[in-house]
Amino acid sequence: MEDNIYTPLNLNDIDDSIQEEIRTKCGIDVDLCLECGKCSGGCPNGHIFDYTPRKIVRLVKLGDKETLMTMDALWICLSCQLCLDRCPSGIDIPAILDYMREKACRGGVEASRPRVKLFHELLLSSIRERGRVSELDVVLKYNWKTGEYMKNARLGVKMLLKGKLNLSRSRVKETEEVRRLFEATIAKDLP
């Protein structure tokens, strides 16, 4: 959408398929949206989103599948569910994002920020291994893989002093169960 900002979008060409997919597969009717922006006003990451939650819903209405799969917001959304909680129409925006993330992965669409994928992979592998996130584990691996060894080191020290960084790298008892959970839930057709 950014590229052709000076060419009007023709509403005659709107592809309803994504709105219909979201209606049928996620059970979400974006026509319920009042365009009030309460979702975006409450979003803790809204200030760094290229498309705020309200605009994401608007993109669905405009049938802009491509932007929905390539936008930054897709990968920097925390899935905190605040937008859903605030929405007067009860529109499950995080579920829309989940659906679009899956669709992007399936379609082989690269995230606009390549490291985002690495981060997600590390986070998930940490959970798969231990049944919970070991922050230290994820951070060290992330910095190792990106070659920025000292990134956020100061913040790390601060967090450590406040007891926000768990050094023990704890794990849940039933890690085998977690592994089985992963196997059962990973969609067969996902890459």
Next chain:
Amino acid sequence: MKQAGKKAMIIGGGPAGMEAALRIGQAGFESVLIEKEAALGGTILKLCSSFPRWESPLELVEEKIKQLKHCSYVKVMTETTVIESRTRHDGYSILLKLNNGDTTELDINAVVLATGFEMMDVSIYGEYGYGIYPDVMNSLEFETLLKAWGDGMGKTPQGVAFFKCVGSRDRSKGYPYCSKICCMYTAKQAGLVKDMFPNAKVYVFYMDYRASGKGYEEFVREVIEKKHVRYVRGRPAKVLPDGGRLLVRAEDTLIGIPIEVTVDVVVLASAAVPRQETAPLAAMFGTKTGEYGFLEQKRFSLARASNRVFFAGGCGFPVEAPFAQQQGASAAVEVIELFSQ
């Protein structure tokens, strides 16, 4: 029971005027209902359906005509206009002209003005091409097309675009005020198009939708959510001819990109202004009109413009039929109170 010797004249036979005439008559005072056209009903005669319950406005007109006939103190004079008025000690002597050329003079003790509203001439907006492209029309003209479509006539539309606030909320070429009824009747019209032609794409270009009334918000949401009319936020900037159809240019202000769409019909929800007859009538009876030509009521009164002059309905401000009726009844109450002194 007939009350002695007092007579009211109601000018305008729409829902406000009919209600006023009826209530004054029911209280036992004589009332004369003057209508310029051949039939009673006024603007609502032209309308298909109504909000917020999708009811036929014609049923209301029929019911009121029945009640008026039933009331022996009401005299209905259609195809009649008011020519002049002289002040008497307890009212006015009014000269009426019938369409057949006859004139008649009536002594009247109170007047209720119920001349209604009309649509502003929006040909001033060259960018929309009203008066140039035949498929660009105002909302009242569109009601006629809706009726034709309902009767199976006319070409099936693939796309219809409604523009709200054409002349309303416009300090440069139109009026600063909100015409109040357009949001609701536009939703109604857009919904009717979808009912008739489910495959047609229907767009409503809006700045806000103002649906403050019992059942109104639900009505607009039904049109958006169940009938799938697409509401696009933005005031269209231009209408261009496009191979026999019409290309609309606007901005989707909710996402911030320029958009365009090709449609068959563009409907302009034009500002509602007082009917042209209102100003001369107001001058004739020495009552005040405001900045935009609407009648003004005396402070703390419901419908009183001056001692013996009252008003109801769209000549005071654009109003939907049920509220025009309420105002007609309010005017009747004030007339009855005056006559009962």
